[in-house]
Amino acid sequence: MGLRRRTFLGLATAMGVAALTGSNSELALARDSGKTLTFGLSANVGNLVYGPSRGAAQFIVNQQLHRGLVKFDENGRIVPALAESFEAVDPSTYRFTLRDGLTFHDGSPITSATVKASLDYLANRSVGAAIYAALSTLASIETPDARTVVIKLSKPNASFLDYLADPNAGISPASALASGAANWIGAGPFKLQANDSGVSLTLAKADTYYDKDNVALAGIKFIYYPDSTARTNALIAGDVQMIDFVGWEDFDRVEADKKLVLDAVPGPFVYMLFNTERAPFDNPKVRQAVAHAINRENVVAAAFYGHGTPLNGIPVSPGNDRFDPKMGELWTYDPDKARALLASAGVAEGLKVSLLTSSTYSFFRDMALSVQADLQAVGIEAELDAPDWPTYTASKNSGKYGLAVAGGAPSVTGPVYLQAYVVGAPASSFGSYGYNASDIVAHIQAGEALSNDAAARAEYMKAVDIIRDAVPFLPVAQRSQAFARSNTVEGFKNLPGFLSITGTGYMLEKTSIR
């Protein structure tokens, strides 16, 4: 008896459904046996471009494809990478000796001339390189032989090596050193295998990598998940084995799943900016009043679902000997003191200000709402202005605000990072509009010139004393920055502090799948 048409269709449908549903876990198992890590990445990185900072997702990809002279290890220390060794000849001069036989993924050699061409390109202002701040003091790069690079700076910079470990400072071939050129060929532990535009990026272990014997993974498949909830869902469903930038609202969901590991550390910070070119924030007493009016605990609760750390001073990176704990104790939540400061500034009654934030990021908006309530409590009426990100950026850079919410993710661990935040806009887009920070910068520069940590710390402390009184910017909270992974993924570590964003990507070369 032949199959009836309807029976056949029913069977075919059932087989189709089984194929579409039942084999999901089998596929995942097949992937695992190949030791390729599937990674849900928080943004589509597009066509990699050499130099500029394009966000944390691109940092992670850069750190797999590219390698610089140095990198961060699992303890956040600078260790040699393409350079076999390095030394500070004096506070302004660094000598690097390259490893023997270095090549890019395409087999082309890496010599001291390649390194010089890369760094010269990044030192060009119009490139907008992430490490331009460090290379702006570049005096010369000498290449006495094919494996030696001597970098001379016009003034000392104790954090220069940190800058060279930045994910945007890998050494790239000549083909990438042009505006709009794609930057896929590097000297990193993984090479590009497939780029499914807008969907995923598949990398394979590179045989050209100098430390290839210690790379456990056969490859990494980055799958783009821009939506935070969709990213977490993919991890919980087993579609991916690791994700970056876990949404704060999803921490509990991930922690509740026994098969998953949440790796959260205090990461980047959020802060307030002031328009110091016009009243009332041209008056340091009013800025101090705001510093004492904001309840940081409330900000952490409102903006980060409680997953953050209140800041009563400037954020310091753990493990860096150049910070003094006193730097983190500048202001306390004290509404009475805030009211007194406002009274002494002559603006106690009916002060109205605009508070700029952005609707693009919910934590920006929620932080502004929390700050608005705190200001109201001390008699400041803040009117919220919450446009999208480009409008917010334009308003911030052109001083169209009174108070503004901002976010910071420094790329270096030392106190020199403060420069970008204290120097006022428009000279530095991270700073308060119109603020003149020459006295603070002078102390920071003096600290950078000192090789003795204790002496340098004392110099930085002078800068921080000015920050306490002048409040050129106001750090409010450090947010938790989390990666999450399947418990079968081992050897990975989220680096604490600022390095969570700029250093953690280096850990994937040490990662394996059980």
Next chain:
Amino acid sequence: MGLAAYCAKRLLVGLAMVVCVQVIIFLAIQVVPGDPVEAMMSETAGVGPEVIEALRQQFGLDKPIPVRLLDHIVGLFRLDLGTSLQYNQSAFAIITSRLAVSIELVVLAAFFGIVGGIFFGSLSVRTRWGDRLISVCGPFILSVPGYVLGSVLILALSLTLGWLPAGGMAPFSDPLAHMQRLVLPVITLALPIAATIAKVTRFEILEVRTQDWVRTSRAYGFPTKVTFRRDILRNALTPVLTISALELGGLIGATVLVEKVFNLPGLGSLLVSAVGIRDYALIQGAVFVISTFYIIINIAADIMYGFLDPRVSKR
């Protein structure tokens, strides 16, 4: 005016509309505050106005607006939509890759929505349980927003039961994984269409079955199934097809939220993110494709009317 002249006229009007839409969009995004270079460099420390200006020159954003507009319109005819600042890639290449996902989603959702709607609409007239199913489920499905429906499906079928992936897209080279990832978004998009089509089908069948020709067919003694299929359903489907065309037109815009919930790299989410960072080339390119899609559907409908009713082309 003959049919050929009528078609030529409709095509010319369509072409003019495409250009008009592009001019309006181009000017509109210039008026909106926010600079693409400032937004792009917002995460780089120590960026001052000189760097911003140098990059603006590099990307040609310092040229006068009329010059850029002309360059853009000329580029359209060569299918050169410019370079995306965000992705450092040809906007045309990005848009075509995203368009494939959107079209696949729209076509599958429309197919299952329309076929399912007609099936359940017919069933509701012929069986009591079908009638109850449509009466209860139809309003429920139509009242639940797509992103809620999608989230519930993910929770039930992916996170709880683990039957299907929670989202994302797999390349065509892996057809099984590719189809797996389309199941839930297609269901999410197709269900409201099916509910609408089922309602309309039901109403039309009830209307048509009271007509004289149906009574005649029954009087001739044709089997009920034959009368239903040949004399009732076929006549009831004309308005259903009109509604289906409207649903199809609206679907390409409706996919945005579903793309977000299921992490699908479609054209709608691309446009939303491009607006969010003022990626001019992508905004203009995506609007070009979407507006051309709508205009082509309209022209096709106009030409079809001309075929079906010769009086239309003579007006």
